Every structure is written in C-alpha cells, then in structure tokens.
Amino acid sequence: MRPDIERILAKDELGRDDLVALLDISDPDEESALFRRAYEVKRKHVGMKVYFRGLIELSNLCVKNCFYCGIRRDNRAVKRYTLTEEEVLDAVRFAHAARYGSVVIQSGERQDEEFVSFIERLVKRVKEVSHNELGITLSLGEQSESTYRRWFDAGAHRYLLRIETSNATLYKTLHPVDHDYEARLEALRTLYRIGYQVGTGVMIGLPGQTTEDLADDIAFFKKMDVAMIGMGPFIPHHETPLAGSIPDWKEQKELQLRRALRMIAAVRIHLKDVNIASTTALQAIDHVGREMGLLAGANIIMPNLTDTEYRTGYQLYDDKPCMDENATMCTACLERRITSIGETVGYGEWGDSPHFINAKKH
Ligand code: 5AD
Ligand code: SF4
Numbered sequence: 516m517r518p519d520i521e522r523i524l525a526k527d528e529l530g531r532d533d534l535v536a537l538l539d540i541s542d543p544d545e546e547s548a549l550f551r552r553a554y555e556v557k558r559k560h561v562g563m564k565v566y567f568r569g570l571i572e573l574s575n576l577c578v579k580n581c582f583y584c585g586i587r588r589d590n591r592a593v594k595r596y597t598l599t600e601e602e603v604l605d606a607v608r609f610a611h612a613a614r615y616g617s618v619v620i621q622s623g624e625r626q627d628e629e630f631v632s633f634i635e636r637l638v639k640r641v642k643e644v645s646h647n648e649l650g651i652t653l654s655l656g657e658q659s660e661s662t663y664r665r666w667f668d669a670g671a672h673r674y675l676l677r678i679e680t681s682n683a684t685l686y687k688t689l690h691p692v693d694h695d696y697e698a699r700l701e702a703l704r705t706l707y708r709i710g711y712q713v714g715t716g717v718m719i720g721l722p723g724q725t726t727e728d729l730a731d732d733i734a735f736f737k738k739m740d741v742a743m744i745g746m747g748p749f750i751p752h753h754e755t756p757l758a759g760s761i762p763d764w765k766e767q768k769e770l771q772l773r774r775a776l777r778m779i780a781a782v783r784i785h786l787k788d789v790n791i792a793s794t795t796a797l798q799a800i801d802h803v804g805r806e807m808g809l810l811a812g813a814n815i816i817m818p819n820l821t822d823t824e825y826r827t828g829y830q831l832y833d834d835k836p837c838m839d840e841n842a843t844m845c846t847a848c849l850e851r852r853i854t855s856i857g858e859t860v861g862y863g864e865w866g867d868s869p870h871f872i873n874a875k876k877h
C-alpha cells in the first residue's frame with residue numbers, strides 16, 4: 516500500500532484531496548483497506564444491523580425526460596402503468612406483516628392534482644393499514660412547496676430526492692434545458708424547511724464526471740447535512756440518449772461497480788453516522804453487488820415489493836435484477852444475503868439514522 520493512502524485512512528477528518536485519492540484507488544489491496552476502514556466506521560457509528568425499506572414502484576408515468584433514464588417521457592417502448600390503491604395497500608400489508616420499518620413510494624414525476632391527491636390519500640391509508648407503525652418515505656421528484664406540505668401533513672416523514680450530480684454544468688449535460696439544477700436544489704431546501712428527513716444522492720460514473728466531481732458530491736452531502744444517501748453506478752439504458760455513452764460497457768462495468776463501492780466507502784468515512792443504501796443498481800452489475808455495498812459501508816436495503824407483473828415496466832437502467840421475482844422471494848433472498856456476511860436485519864424498527872436522531876437533540 517502506498518504510504519499516502521495509509522496515512523489518509525488513518526485520518527479522522529478528510530479533505531478534498533484525500534477524498535479524491537481514495538476515490539481514485541485502483542490497487543486491489545488499497546481498495547480492500549479502504550473498504551475495511553469504511554466498515555470499521557460503519558460498525559462504530561451505525562452498527563451491523565441492516566434496515567429494510569420496502570420499495571413500491573407506484574407508476575412509470577413521468578413528465579420528465581432525463582437523458583439517462585429508461586422511463587423518460589419519450590421512451591415509447593415502455594408500457595406505462597400506475598398501481599391501484601389496493602395494489603399499493605397489498606404491498607404495504609406485506610411490508611407490515613414482514614415487520615419492515617418503512618415503505619418507500621417511488622414513481623416517475625407528475626405534478627397534476629389527480630396525482631397529488633392520490634398520493635395524499637395513499638399516505639393516509641398506509642398509516643391506517645399499518646396502525647401508524649410503518650414509516651413512509653416518498654421519492655416522487657420535484658414538487659411545489661404546497662404539495663410537499665400536503666404529503667407531509669398526511670404523514671410522510673422522509674423524502675428522497677437525488678441531486679444526481681452536484682456539478683451544475685454536468686447536470687445540464689444529463690437533462691433537457693427545461694430541467695433546472697437550481698430548482699432541484701431549491702426543492703431539497705424546501706423539504707428541509709417543512710421538516711422531512713431528507714435523503715439525496717448521485718449517480719457514480721456518469722459520462723463526463725470526474726473524481727473531483729464525486730469528491731465535491733460528498734462535500735455537498737455534508738453541507739446539506741443529509742440523513743440518508745442513495746447512490747448507485749450509472750448504467751446505460753438502451754432506449755435513452757445515453758445508451759452508447761460508455762462504449763465498451765461490458766469491459767467497463769466491473770470498474771463502474773468498484774468506483775461506486777469506493778464512493779460508498781468514502782461517504783461512510785467522511786459522513787460517519789448517516790444511512791447509506793446499498794442500491795439495486797449495484798446488483799445489476801454483479802449478482803452480489805448489494806452485499807459488496809454493505810461491506811463497503813452501506814446499511815440500508817430496499818427490497819422490491821412491486822408485483823412481478825409490473826416489474827419489467829420500471830427499468831430505469833438495463834440489467835435490473837429480480838424481474839421474475841416477487842416480494843416474498845426478494846425478502847427471503849436479501850435476508851439470506853445479509854446473514855451470509857454476518858449482519859442482521861433490524862425488523863420492526865424505523866431505523867432512523869443516528870445522524871438524524873443526534874441532530875434532533877440539538
Ligand atoms: N443508471 C443508474 N441510475 C439511474 N437512475 C435513473 N436512470 C439511471 C441509470 N441509467 C437513478 C437516478 C434517479 C433514481 C430514481 O434512479 O439517480 O434519481
Ligand atoms: Fe422521470 Fe426520474 Fe426517470 Fe428523470 S430519473 S425521467 S424524473 S423517473
């Protein structure tokens with residue numbers, strides 16, 4: 516191991532250059548040392564319990580047209596669907612019976628009143644059906660302040676909104692002109708103001724993204740004081756403008772996975788007590804990708820609760836796993852994966868990040 520990497524890994528506080536050096540590691544021994552260090556920090560600050568968040572992919576209708584995403588508006592090859600209230604509540608009953616701490620309701624973006632009131636009603640129904648026991652996280656994109664408030668007042672307490680990249684110039688290259696980086700930032704600030712526990716994140720290995728950009732993303736997370744982070748490798752989707760953006764994808768994807776794992780590790784070391792998700796995109800590259808994510812410092816897993824018949828309709832990127840599985844299969848499978856690496860599932864607990872709990876004490 517190079518002495519400077521050894522020195523950085525022994526530090527308590529990391530600077531930008533330190534983060535860049537860690538993210539740029541290519542030597543396998545140095546990488547193992549990085550993951551070991553991140554795992555130590557994870558054990559000390561959040562423990563070895565993994566929390567499940569049941570993921571409900573409510574709808575693949577989306578008014579936006581992000582260049583990377585498989586369910587973007589202009590992708591005519593996707594059959595569009597929206598779950599009914601009963602279908603959502605079935606998934607919620609499953610999550611409650613399986614003693615999950617919370618569910619995440621995710622979908623493409625819509626701002627129309629029909630959608631806004633549907634979500635408002637759903638949030639209230641989730642609370643009823645679970646006797647107020649399930650936490651509710653929403654991941655429904657950019658909305659107006661009044662919409663965010665309505666959903667919060669209905670009972671949602673967490674919101675996930677990825678910044679995708681904290682580099683405003685890079686953000687522009689990934690989105691059409693009417694998608695505004697400043698609006699995204701403002702939406703994150705609004706969510707805080709309202710009182711949501713806020714999660715954000717980025718895609719790792721985007722075309723044109725530098726290691727410095729990733730280091731700046733980590734600084735951004737710190738500055739925004741986020742409680743939850745969801746990040747994954749960028750994976751080209753064949754029906755999008757970025758389809759060919761990583762030409763030798765087959766040779767590159769292993770590197771892409773390792774880059775994402777180093778990012779998880781660096782975030783864990785730098786932010787210490789936040790919740791970090793080991794995302795499905797990791798598993799799209801390697802069948803044990805999510806276990807690797809946990810070993811690199813992540814502590815949250817989002818088992819997919821969407822009914823098998825709708826799963827193929829929600830492919831944001833290629834090679835998404837578990838297209839033929841259902842909620843029971845994914846839950847059992849993930850529990851097995853978690854115990855296989857010596858960790859346990861925190862059943863029946865909300866699993867708020869110590870960061871959020873500590874912040875509330877002040
Ligand atoms: N590769 C990886 N992640 C993607 N997302 C969308 N498209 C892709 C892709 N091609 C992520 C975005 C979005 C989240 C719901 O899915 O970060 O915020
Ligand atoms: Fe819509 Fe989200 Fe996909 Fe963008 S990333 S096209 S907002 S679902």
Ligand code: FES
Pocket residue numbers: 836837840844845846848849
């Ligand atoms: Fe879905 Fe393994 S995570 S079957």
